[in-house]
Amino acid sequence: MDCFGPFVIKRGRKECKRYGLIFTCLSSRAVHIEMLEDLSTDAFINALRCFISLRGSVCVLRCDQGTNFVGAKNELQRALKQCDTKVLEAFLADKQCKLILNTPSASHAGGVWERQIRTIRNVLNVTIAQCPGRLDDASLRTLLYEAMAIVNSRPLNVDVISDPKSLEPLTPNHLILMKSKIALPPPGKFEKEDTYSAKRWRRVQYLTEQFWSQWKKEYLQNVSLRQKWHIxxxxxxxxxxxxxxxxxxxxxxxxxxxxxxx
Incomplete structure (x- = not known):
């Protein structure tokens, strides 16, 4: 479990900050993303409750203490330190869930999930920065869910990914949805001009395509075997x-x- 952000959204005439809370499963390698209105303890518990309601109960939760955020994310560090850890542990104990905090300044202790979180977080930051207008709450939440669906469609077995005659590779969506059929994207062609459109769903779909294009370069091309010299x-x-x-x-x-x- 880790946080990323902030993202500036528009709510009426005011601009507000929103954050993302990402979960990654160490067994199925699936991810789940929830939007946080702030970094308070109540917001964490509400997001965790949404995650448990959708995905089921959790036995163990692992996270760092926020010291891996640097530079512009100092605000995130200060807010995470203000969270009431005892309230979180009491809530998790009632749900029979154990919370394990990594040692401060030891992000390598959670490298198995930090690498996955870092890739998604970086691509989302670049994608949302490309939008000239501010997203609202509904648009940002939809974009986070679209990104979650894309990441969960990645292949887990890359041994035969380059063979066109091989069987369909196993993905996290196969394990959590128990379905092999993927959801079709909305019809239509989405261009950069859609970011200025009054139709917010077209703006979100264009950003989704940009997320897929950037994430494909960051992740998928690194797992497939290619006989090519880059240098x-x-x-x-x-x-x-x-x-x-x-x-x-x-x-x-x-x-x-x-x-x-x-």
């Missing part, structure tokens, strides 16, 4: 210090480099 490198030459094995030496590399196919 130009010269070929191996004689006397290069290139050790392929435990007992390899420069002489063996020189002998291989001076073959007929050189």
């Amino acid at each position: 130009p490198r010269r070929n191996l030459k004689v006397y290069d210090s290139h050790y392929q094995g435990r007992h390899a030496s420069k002489e063996s590399v020189a002998a291989r480099a001076s073959g007929r196919d050189n």
Whole structure:
């Protein structure tokens, strides 16, 4: 469990800040995102209750203490420190759920979920920053749910992802929804001009496409096997210090480099 934000939204004539609360399952690798109106203890409990109502009960919750937020997120650090941890633990104990807090300044202790959270958080920040107008509460919540559906459709098994004849890979949506059919996107073509449109659903769908495009570059292209050199490198030459094995030496590399196919 981790927080990210803030996002500035428009509520009437006022501008307010909203935050995101993301959960990731260590078994199914599924994610769930809820919107927070603020970083108070009540907002955390309400969001956690929404998560439990939709996804079921939780046995163990792991999170850090907010010290991994740096720079512009100092406001988030101060707000998280003001949360009443005892109230949260009492609520979780009543639900038979154990809350485990990582050691401060030790984000590596939760690396198994921090990596997933960081990718989603960074892409969402870039996507929402592209919108010239402010989103409202409903639009931001819809965008978070659309991003959640995209991330939960990622393949868990990447061994045969490059084979077009292979079976459909297993995804977190298969495990949490028990359905193999994916939801179709809304019909129509969404362009950048939709961010200025009065139809808010078109604005959200354009941002959803931008999230998919950016997240695909950040995550999916790193898990598929591609025989491609991204950085130009010269070929191996004689006397290069290139050790392929435990007992390899420069002489063996020189002998291989001076073959007929050189």
